[in-house]
């Protein structure tokens with residue numbers, strides 16, 4: 552189409568026309584605000600808003616930080632979700648370093664527009680804040696004003712997508728935020744400060760073991776991972792059959808075979824916190840109850856050396872029946888997604904009550920180092936899958952009982968396989984000699 556140059560408005564003309572319309576609208580609005588009597592003002596502006604929103608194709612959803620005293624879950628989920636959406640084109644971001652966390656957190660700053668695309672629909676997010684004044688009464692007539700800031704998100708999109716946003720996009724954000732939090736979660740190890748607060752305190756579980764680094768029977772490892780997967784997926788099942796959503800594992804084997812490491816690997820896999828309970832330090836069953844009730848959901852409670860830490864005589868100390876009654880009873884009914892692990896070096900010394908079918912869901916034997924276990928350790932510590940000395944080491948492992956902790960200790964002495972592996976063979980030879988002298992080994 553052709554326009555005569557004289558009739559086509561220039562960019563500057565359009566801009567100046569827009570500016571004068573906007574200025575006039577603002578001017579008229581201000582005059583209206585000042586001239587309209589208070590009694591009709593609210594109704595007038597409400598109507599004005601209705602007219603302007605009926606002309607607009609956009610819908611804006613306001614998501615406040617909290618609703619009364621309750622936290623607004625979708626606000627916090629959006630905060631987490633949008634932090635992942637910050638792109639290189641975002642002009643302002645906020646950086647946080649929570650005391651106990653390792654890394655920095657990048658979060659959305661106020662007044663920044665962020666765009667998201669969901670099922671082909673464009674959605675615009677802006678974080679805003681506002682303040683409210685609260686009257687703080689000192690007496691009937693005197694009061695002070697407390698100014699309180701609160702944040703909210705404005706989510707804007709085309710009106711026709713309203714249903715989709717409410718029924719699909721917001722639930723998607725809740726789900727995604729949960730996933731992100733799980734991924735970023737720093738695992739915590741909780742222990743009781745028995746000589747101070749007498750309650751749980753926590754430290755970060757830095758570099759916890761993982762199933763990949765565990766030197767253990769591959770079949771046991773696979774069975775355990777499968778069991779954990781089934782457990783975490785079974786919320787509905789436990790609800791339907793009316794059973795507490797908890798699982799119990801008994802880990803047994805000689806010292807240094809990786810029982811504690813396995814607990815850390817389970818926690819790492821599930822992203823559960825660990826609560827380490829030392830029954831020897833607990834004075835009575837009611838203390839035990841208080842501590843168990845203080846553990847969070849999605850956690851693993853470990854009670855190590857169960858054979859030595861329980862007072863079988865009912866002398867006021869923690870008793871096995873006290874422990875089991877509580878674990879199976881009240882505690883079960885008021886907590887969700889908990890794992891309880893008992894460890895022992897001597898399964899034969901455990902009270903048979905604990906071994907009764909249905910009590911501990913899985914009994915896992917942690918054995919001396921096998922050749923498969925050795926290969927895992929060699930891969931972890933020396934980054935090798937094969938070496939010419941492997942066959943000789945296999946022969947020693949068949950003859951001498953060595954724990955994974957002992958083998959790992961030797962491999963850690965040098966990063967060079969040509970030094971570390973002969974060192975391990977010397978260690979086997981020494982151990983075999985000592986055991987032969989003591990009469991416990993016949994070669």
Ligand SMILES: Nc1ncnc2c1ncn2[C@@H]1O[C@H](COP(=O)(O)OP(=O)(O)OP(=O)(O)O)[C@@H](O)[C@H]1O
Pocket residue numbers: 764765766767804805806807808809810811812813896917954955956957959
């Ligand atoms: N099966 C294993 N796989 C990998 N590393 C292991 C294994 N067992 C032991 N280790 C190494 O040895 C160290 C000590 O092992 P760990 O404390 O887990 O053994 P434990 O069986 O719990 O011993 P204890 O019965 O004395 O508490 C671990 O930090 C880990 O480095």
